[in-house]
Amino acid sequence: MQKSIMRKSLHRTVAVAFVCTTTVLSSACSSTEKPAAVRQADAVVVHEQWVKAVDSGMTAAFAELENSSDAPVRVVGASTPASSRMELHEIVSGDSGSMVMRPKEGGFVIPAGASHVLSPGGDHLMLMDVTAPLTPGLSTEFTLEFEDHSTATFAAQVRDFAGAQENYEPGGGDSHAAHDAPSAPAHSG
Incomplete structure (x- = not known):
């Protein structure tokens, strides 16, 4: 049972890390900021x-x-x-x-x-x-x-x-x- 709990906890940690990483990368890649216009x-x-x-x-x-x-x-x-x-x-x-x-x-x-x-x-x-x-x-x-x-x-x-x-x-x-x-x-x- 201990192994089962640890395995579920590890899966949750990996899943959360994956979601967080994907969100950060997605935000960085799809930034709506435009480069500064030349005066x-x-x-x-x-x-x-x-x-x-x-x-x-x-x-x-x-x-x-x-x-x-x-x-x-x-x-x-x-x-x-x-x-x-x-x-x-x-x-x-x-x-x-x-x-x-x-x-x-x-x-x-x-x-x-x-x-x-x-x-x-x-x-x-x-x-x-x-x-x-x-x-x-x-x-x-x-x-x-x-x-x-x-x-x-x-x-x-x-x-x-x-x-x-x-x-x-x-x-x-x-x-x-x-x-x-x-x-x-x-x-x-």
């Missing part, structure tokens, strides 16, 4: 950044935004101490057929593993109210805000650039004040 700002590298020199008013900044992640990222805002207000802009054909710039609805999408170029005559960062002259040779800091609320900061060199006249169309409606928006820069090597 969008950490996935973007800024290249070839510069801003057009200006004494006052409006100007624009340009760069190549490279996304090193395997998911698209979206720039939804920008700021700089050099301007009291900034907008993300695109250039489109206006009602009159002339090229106009206006705020880019939804921001700039940078595809996975690709780049989005901010260039004269295309998408750009628009400094709406420059707070002090931007003189060639200086640099100024910019902060990009991404859809996930992360931010990335970079410095851009101020350069002389003779740009074309484009109209500003704030809400995609009537054309407002024209300003000196850059077109294509001279290749500097």
Whole structure:
């Protein structure tokens, strides 16, 4: 009888140990925790950044935004101490057929593993109210805000650039004040 009790006790101990081990392994293998997502700002590298020199008013900044992640990222805002207000802009054909710039609805999408170029005559960062002259040779800091609320900061060199006249169309409606928006820069090597 003693052997029978010991055998039953041993079977229970083995069964409990098996159930506990199986439960622990099952929990570990089927964990619902996802790996930490990469902050969008950490996935973007800024290249070839510069801003057009200006004494006052409006100007624009340009760069190549490279996304090193395997998911698209979206720039939804920008700021700089050099301007009291900034907008993300695109250039489109206006009602009159002339090229106009206006705020880019939804921001700039940078595809996975690709780049989005901010260039004269295309998408750009628009400094709406420059707070002090931007003189060639200086640099100024910019902060990009991404859809996930992360931010990335970079410095851009101020350069002389003779740009074309484009109209500003704030809400995609009537054309407002024209300003000196850059077109294509001279290749500097």
